[in-house]
Amino acid sequence: MWDLRDIIMNIGILDIIDIAIVAYVFYKLYMLIKETRAEQLVKGILVLVIATKLSELFQLHVVSWILKNTMTVGVIALLIVFQPELRRALEYIGRTKLIAKSPGGFESEEDRAMAIGEISEAAFSLARQKIGALIVVERETGINEIIQTGTQIDARITRQLLINIFIPNTPLHDGAVAIKNNRIMAAGCFLPLTENKYLNKELGTRHRAGIGITEMSDCISIIVSEESGHVSVASNGKLYRNVTVNYLREVLQKALMNENETKSIFKRKEGKKEGFFRKGRFFK
Structure with missing residues (x-):
């Protein structure tokens, strides 16, 4: 409790800016995948992450090993599955006001x-x-x-x-x-x-x-x-x-x-x- 209070008391302007930037990036990412098939895939990934942590907590070594290896291989699979969304995100960056055309x-x-x-x-x-x-x-x-x-x-x-x-x-x-x-x-x-x-x-x-x-x-x-x-x-x-x-x-x-x-x-x-x-x- 005291550690949390110390952290809050020591937050500076740069820390607030840092948190705001991260929050803004996550918000934009959410808006890109909202109401698309990627939204359901992200939920599935979160379930796998939670299941991995729970298997470690309850010392289910075989389940934990399978889930960890699945997550490792899944990084490559994500690049393939999320190809349309990644393309849309890069196009969105390219359409910023600094370099966008009419x-x-x-x-x-x-x-x-x-x-x-x-x-x-x-x-x-x-x-x-x-x-x-x-x-x-x-x-x-x-x-x-x-x-x-x-x-x-x-x-x-x-x-x-x-x-x-x-x-x-x-x-x-x-x-x-x-x-x-x-x-x-x-x-x-x-x-x-x-x-x-x-x-x-x-x-x-x-x-x-x-x-x-x-x-x-x-x-x-x-x-x-x-x-x-x-x-x-x-x-x-x-x-x-x-x-x-x-x-x-x-x-x-x-x-x-x-x-x-x-x-x-x-x-x-x-x-x-x-x-x-x-x-x-x-x-x-």
Whole structure:
């Protein structure tokens, strides 16, 4: 008790700063893995650590030996299992204000507003006609590997061009359009499918691809369903379904501004979010 009191009495300004930095780092790490599969893996690791300490305390030598060796080999396994989360963390560090670029590559507010208007109008025009579409808008993480899988276009963003690309039975309608630096860079691009097994079973390949690319980068994907004629938007592995045109405009406006990744670009009450955990329950 007295030792603890002495420690508290001897805490200086540098000690407080040191503790604050460590707390901030742990908070950011938690926010990176929150509502992802990594959160469950971290809980499993904590269980193993506690079990190892208990086996030492109760002198269960065989159990303790197995758990210790498992933890040792597990360090290598963690690098493989947590590869997506490690990549996201490094990308997050790269998007700090000191070295970050302007999301979307827009040179002015007028360019951004015009692009948002053209994309939104094109998406809802396609929705009214029940024509499927998938549009990916780059933010700060580059998507050149996605662009290279499609047909290069490098054209100004217009609703007419976007609509024409997705007209059925045309050469480029099957695939995604990639937008970068205020330009339509490519069409017919291939996207990775999400591995989230908790998504609604009625979601097809287009929606799963739209979610999958946002799990790999900080881009925004806009999905138009040819079955329902609804427009959905995905970011950071989360999907909001059946959004309005004004909602889509606001999402794009916030996403293409220099904002911290941990701030939600979605409003809380509009749209239907797919596939996330909160307080032990799964929401569809």
